[in-house]
Amino acid sequence: MSNSSFVHLRSDSLEARGAVGRRSLKAGLLGAAALLAFGSVISVAPIGAARAEAPVSQPNAPAIGPASFADLVAKVKGAVVAIKVKSLEAGGGEGGEMPEISPDDPLYYFFKRFGEVPGGHQQKRIMMSQGSGFIISADGYVVTNNHVVEHGSEVEVSLDNGKSLPAKVIGTDKRTDLALLKISDGANLPYTEWSSSAPRVGDWVIAVGNPFGLGGTVTAGIVSARGRDIGAGPYDDFLQIDAPVNRGNSGGPLFDSHGGVIGVNTAIYSPSGGSVGIGFAIPTEVAKDVIVALKEKGAVSRGWMGVQIQPVTPEIAESLGLKSTKGALVAQPAKGGPAESAGLKAGDVVVAVDGERIETPRELSRKIAADGPGKTVAITYIRGGSEKDVKLKLGTLPNEKEARADVEGERGGLFGGLGLEVAPLSQVRPGAGEGLFVTNVDPDGAAAQKGLRRGDVILEANGQAVGDRGDLSAAIDAARKEGRRSVLLRVKSAEGTRFLALPVASS
Secondary structure (H helix, E strand, C coil): CCCCCEEEEEEEEEECEEEEEEECCCCCCCCCCCCCCCCCCCCCCEECCCCCCCCCCCCCCCEECCCHHHHHHHHHHHHEEEEEEEEEEECCCCCCCCCCCCCCCHHHHHHHCCCECCCCCCCCEEEEEEEEEEEECCCCEEEEEEEHHCCCCCCCCCCCCCCCCEEEEEEEEECCCEEEEEEEECCCEEEEEEECCCCCCCEEEEEEHHHCCCCCCEEEEEEEEEECCCCCCCCEEEEEEEECCCCCCCEEEEECCCEEEEEEEEEECCCCCCCCCCCCEEHHHHHHHHHHHHHHCCCCCCCCCCCCEEEECHHHHHHCCCCCCCCEEEEECCCHHHHHHCCCCCCCEEEEEECCCCCEEEEEHHHHHHHCCCCEEEEEEEEEEEEEEHHHHHEEECCCCCCCCCCCCCCCCCCCCCCCEEEEEEHHHHCCCEEEEEECCCCCCHHHCCCCCCCEEEEEEEECCCCCHHHHHHHHHHHHHHHEEEEEEEEEEEEEEEEEEEEECCC
């Protein structure tokens, strides 16, 4: 992959011991990429090229956009705020704690001089970061991104008129990267409202925010795409825009041509850290419900089915004898969870919820989350080539994932042609259960190309538990005899349990 990345749009600075530096930003929202935003100027011109002798403007030529956004900006700008966040962090860098140094050690006075004695009290560094937000009620409720305020000890909001007011965090939601603030003693403040209509690709949009601390900055563009998944989480449904946004634009509003908020600016795709006209905003239809929940409860409660799920690839569909790749494959039901209690098993493919067809794991996640805890839903799934139905009562989505597997092993035998070495898990880690521990993977082999890594544990092959190399060999031989191109493995790794189809060469 290239060096392109998604970057948080929060702007950070460091003030400690008279030194000022930039704080590194996590790619929290986003998988292999990072979150940023940058500005540019959009010129409005007639469509088509004119000859040198032709008039500069032609009355009958269609215009690309409005002659000016000034009236719209005047209408909405007062509701947009700059957010300044202060946080305290222990000094000593990011390399972890150092061993404690005795006062008798000559180095003790060296470290003490700079306020950071290893193992002792360390001087706190003041971290300052900036972002954007917008007021949604006259009494001072403010919407912004979670990553803008999540580590803050003090939050201050600067209004468009230059007045600064303290604010408190009412609630945050990491999964959608949204947060709700309340301005202290807020009254009769200018505010904006959510748009009542969804934008179309090609619609004009206006972004207003606080890039690089330059509050009240306005940029314009269009909606480039809808429903973007940028790897931020299971509920990704971003608007893609080309209105330039920059560091510090995080949490700022994206307006439609009528002045309604259609999104919350969150990220950009950037090869170099600068804007290339690909930005992302959380759409109003997602943000609005989350903000209501944060205001009422301070948190968001989502429905939980209790399964690890993954897409159905063509190879997996062929291995399971499925006619389609639509649906969500159950890789592992959570122990004691709603799905396990209802009888769902690893290898089942969920294809509908309450009669509504499900085509991808993401659709299933969104549907279950939106249904909420306590609701009883009808699940349609495929097992053994037949559709079955079961009802289950949804639980509450836990805040954290289950503990990760952590096993170490020894080298085992090599399966020729697959680039895979395994050993019985019972030998590698007595008492850890049955399975085959992957001790080595050829980086150029078929196993590595399909995602197998050293330390993974193969639990099943073609639906049968495997406890030694013979079990895996038998499953591979059976797949070859049946004319299948791959053997379906259920694998446990640090990220969870999943299925993968490992291609097998013909004998």
